[in-house]
Amino acid sequence: MDNPDIAEAPERGRLKMADIARMAGVSISTVSRALAGNPLIPKTLRDQIVEIAQTHGYVVNQSARSLRLRKTDTIGVIIPLAHEAGQLISDPFFLEMVGRLADEITRRNYSVLLNKVIVTEAGWLDRIIQSHRADGLVLIGQSTQHTALNTVADSYKPMVVWGAQLPGQRYCAVGSDNVEGGRLAVTHLAAQGRKRIAFLGAVDAPEAAQRFEGYKKGLAEAGIAFDPALVVPTPYTLEDAQVAVAAFLAEGAPFDAAFAFSDVIALAAIGALSEAGKSAPGDVAVGGFDDNVLARHSAPPLTTIRQDLAFGARAMVDLLFRRMAGEDAAGVLAPVELIVRGSSV
Amino acid sequence: MDNPDIAEAPERGRLKMADIARMAGVSISTVSRALAGNPLIPKTLRDQIVEIAQTHGYVVNQSARSLRLRKTDTIGVIIPLAHEAGQLISDPFFLEMVGRLADEITRRNYSVLLNKVIVTEAGWLDRIIQSHRADGLVLIGQSTQHTALNTVADSYKPMVVWGAQLPGQRYCAVGSDNVEGGRLAVTHLAAQGRKRIAFLGAVDAPEAAQRFEGYKKGLAEAGIAFDPALVVPTPYTLEDAQVAVAAFLAEGAPFDAAFAFSDVIALAAIGALSEAGKSAPGDVAVGGFDDNVLARHSAPPLTTIRQDLAFGARAMVDLLFRRMAGEDAAGVLAPVELIVRGSSV
DNA sequence: CTGAAAGCGCTAACAC
DNA sequence: GTGTTAGCGCTTTCAG
Numbered sequence: 023m024d025n026p027d028i029a030e031a032p033e034r035g036r037l038k039m040a041d042i043a044r045m046a047g048v049s050i051s052t053v054s055r056a057l058a059g060n061p062l063i064p065k066t067l068r069d070q071i072v073e074i075a076q077t078h079g080y081v082v083n084q085s086a087r088s089l090r091l092r093k094t095d096t097i098g099v100i101i102p103l104a105h106e107a108g109q110l111i112s113d114p115f116f117l118e119m120v121g122r123l124a125d126e127i128t129r130r131n132y133s134v135l136l137n138k139v140i141v142t143e144a145g146w147l148d149r150i151i152q153s154h155r156a157d158g159l160v161l162i163g164q165s166t167q168h169t170a171l172n173t174v175a176d177s178y179k180p181m182v183v184w185g186a187q188l189p190g191q192r193y194c195a196v197g198s199d200n201v202e203g204g205r206l207a208v209t210h211l212a213a214q215g216r217k218r219i220a221f222l223g224a225v226d227a228p229e230a231a232q233r234f235e236g237y238k239k240g241l242a243e244a245g246i247a248f249d250p251a252l253v254v255p256t257p258y259t260l261e262d263a264q265v266a267v268a269a270f271l272a273e274g275a276p277f278d279a280a281f282a283f284s285d286v287i288a289l290a291a292i293g294a295l296s297e298a299g300k301s302a303p304g305d306v307a308v309g310g311f312d313d314n315v316l317a318r319h320s321a322p323p324l325t326t327i328r329q330d331l332a333f334g335a336r337a338m339v340d341l342l343f344r345r346m347a348g349e350d351a352a353g354v355l356a357p358v359e360l361i362v363r364g365s366s367v
Numbered sequence: 368m369d370n371p372d373i374a375e376a377p378e379r380g381r382l383k384m385a386d387i388a389r390m391a392g393v394s395i396s397t398v399s400r401a402l403a404g405n406p407l408i409p410k411t412l413r414d415q416i417v418e419i420a421q422t423h424g425y426v427v428n429q430s431a432r433s434l435r436l437r438k439t440d441t442i443g444v445i446i447p448l449a450h451e452a453g454q455l456i457s458d459p460f461f462l463e464m465v466g467r468l469a470d471e472i473t474r475r476n477y478s479v480l481l482n483k484v485i486v487t488e489a490g491w492l493d494r495i496i497q498s499h500r501a502d503g504l505v506l507i508g509q510s511t512q513h514t515a516l517n518t519v520a521d522s523y524k525p526m527v528v529w530g531a532q533l534p535g536q537r538y539c540a541v542g543s544d545n546v547e548g549g550r551l552a553v554t555h556l557a558a559q560g561r562k563r564i565a566f567l568g569a570v571d572a573p574e575a576a577q578r579f580e581g582y583k584k585g586l587a588e589a590g591i592a593f594d595p596a597l598v599v600p601t602p603y604t605l606e607d608a609q610v611a612v613a614a615f616l617a618e619g620a621p622f623d624a625a626f627a628f629s630d631v632i633a634l635a636a637i638g639a640l641s642e643a644g645k646s647a648p649g650d651v652a653v654g655g656f657d658d659n660v661l662a663r664h665s666a667p668p669l670t671t672i673r674q675d676l677a678f679g680a681r682a683m684v685d686l687l688f689r690r691m692a693g694e695d696a697a698g699v700l701a702p703v704e705l706i707v708r709g710s711s712v
Numbered sequence: 713c714t715g716a717a718a719g720c721g722c723t724a725a726c727a728c
Numbered sequence: 729g730t731g732t733t734a735g736c737g738c739t740t741t742c743a744g
Binding site: 037076079080081082083084085086088089094096099112114116117118120121122124125128133134135136137138145148149152153154155289315316319320321322323 | 382421424425426427428429430431433434439441444457459461462463465466467469470473478479480481482483490493494497498499500634660661664665666667668
């Protein structure tokens with residue numbers, strides 16, 4: 023049909039439901055119902071109203087809708103940063119995870135609200151929840167917030183956290199089998215005949231602690247004594263980690279293999295080695311963790327523990343929606359896999 | 368002070384301003400003003416009210432606030448996908464750009480609403496705008512939507528687009544100097560004595576078209592005749608691009624250099640070459656575009672045209688906020704830089 | 713089947 | 729300085 027109402031159209035850009043109602047010659051409620059596809063309204067009228075709305079570019083105002091419905095159709099994706107207020111979202115792991123989550127959430131016709139938060143002051147999570155901007159929350163990493171998360175989880179159900187499964191944990195967590203990952207990596211390095219295997223990375227955050235535990239387990243199984251002198255604390259960024267490894271190469275104990283907390287740190291190690299005139303795997307066999315996009319294409323290609331982030335993201339979003347529906351869904355431990363490439367053999 | 372109001376606290380989780388008002392023994396308006404830091408309220412009272420709110424974990428409901436203020440404190444970041452409804456947000460360029468934008472937007476205390484949209488049906492952009500979920504929009508890439516963007520831009524100002532500067536463009540665009548980038552890359556390849564330089568990538572999207580134009584310009588300057596047989600259309604993903612290049616290697620014209628639309632496609636080419644028993648730069652000198660995280664660490668490291676995404680993101684967000692403030696800020700052409708690494712020399 | 717009216721939680725103009 | 733009140737634009741009872 024052509025449009026008999028064109029003259030009545032108010033200025034483009036701030037249409038509301040009342041305008042559409044006037045154009046259609048019906049009440050606001052009828053428009054609301056029609057636009058919601060409510061079968062109470064006869065199909066002909068419904069189509070007519072939808073048509074008018076479309077012609078005029080009218081779309082329901084989401085703030086108003088959310089207020090009325092107490093529901094935003096939005097999932098908050100939160101990147102908790104423990105330190106460094108100025109830190110950028112640039113880590114390949116976070117970026118890939120954000121992408122995967124966005125895909126999963128979009129697929130369910132929800133929006134993604136991206137939230138980078140510095141978790142310095144208590145109550146940061148409550149503040150996000152109480153602002154009511156999202157119907158559910160995904161946290162990428164538990165950072166140093168295990169206790170805070172437990173507290174919040176007691177009263178706020180629609181939340182899922184990527185990270186380690188911890189004893190006494192009351193929040194829903196999805197994460198890789200970090201212990202097994204560490205064990206696999208070290209077992210592999212030991213099988214190459216390496217005896218002095220270093221651990222590269224922090225050991226305080228839960229996931230790191232678990233990978234470190236797996237590292238020690240792997241050593242024990244290989245009959246190698248754990249040597250604290252081979253534990254090298256490093257930052258998470260490539261540049262900073264490289265500095266740390268370089269310093270260790272210059273002044274630390276000698277080593278012939280290294281298991282790094284992440285692929286980024288593993289690459290940092292390879293960079294430090296090559297700067298020091300050494301090579302991987304010649305002088306030092308290197309293994310990482312993640313199997314991110316870098317691992318496959320680096321020189322040499324990286325031996326690593328693969329985390330399946332597509333699986334992880336899907337699991338988190340699945341669980342979240344089930345929790346949003348009232349179910350008390352529990353967490354998931356995702357399997358890991360050893361990927362052997364040139365950096366260790 | 369300790370808390371004399373604890374008994375009055377309603378069930379945690381659905382506090383509203385009226386509750387805080389009751390606890391503080393003042394009216395709702397006073398609470399609203401106090402929480403907004405309005406100096407009309409004496410500092411002592413203000414602090415008292417803030418304290419009560421904090422103790423009880425109260426935070427202003429953003430849906431209500433947005434509805435009343437017609438303002439969301441949110442920026443929509445849109446990833447327009449021209450094809451493939453199932454396509455993932457996994458391209459390193461998009462991911463890095465999203466990260467940079469998120470940093471810039473967060474820095475201004477705005478939230479980021481991430482939006483992956485399939486731009487098949489007309490009006491997709493109007494729908495996003497009219498839903499009033501964001502105060503401004505950043506589109507990552509103009510995709511095939513140049514005309515649509517022009518139309519929208521006439522009535523909707525707070526929008527900035529990453530992409531090519533095009534003739535007759537009425538929307539605000541920020542993008543790299545693609546023509547110059549293409550020219551620099553080809554000039555460099557020609558300077559290595561290469562004569563048969565292929566172009567790898569699509570040539571339809573505006574940015575690709577400009578890089579292609581630069582490619583032809585570079586050829587002309589080097590006195591090399593343009594040969595359409597050396598133009599290889601490839602998809603954007605690494606896997607698909609690699610298949611395309613492999614096919615060209617098997618059946619296409621011979622070539623001794625390649626300029627790829629992106630680093631991802633350049634890596635795909637290197638992969639295809641090595642599968643075919645050839646090498647870069649030995650048999651084919653390869654140059655990419657982006658200088659993403661892969662380029663530095665690949666084997667061989669990638670010669671490429673560097674786009675400064677941190678700069679681009681900052682510029683887009685700057686311009687967006689100026690446009691949101693009513694200014695009619697114009698776009699920016701970002702400089703590019705040739706980075707020579709092992710894949711071409 | 714359709715409309716009138718109440719109210720989601722907040723801010724700000726307007727009184728006092 | 730502070731409170732009362734009128735909406736912001738929508739959905740949904742409740743009446744008809």
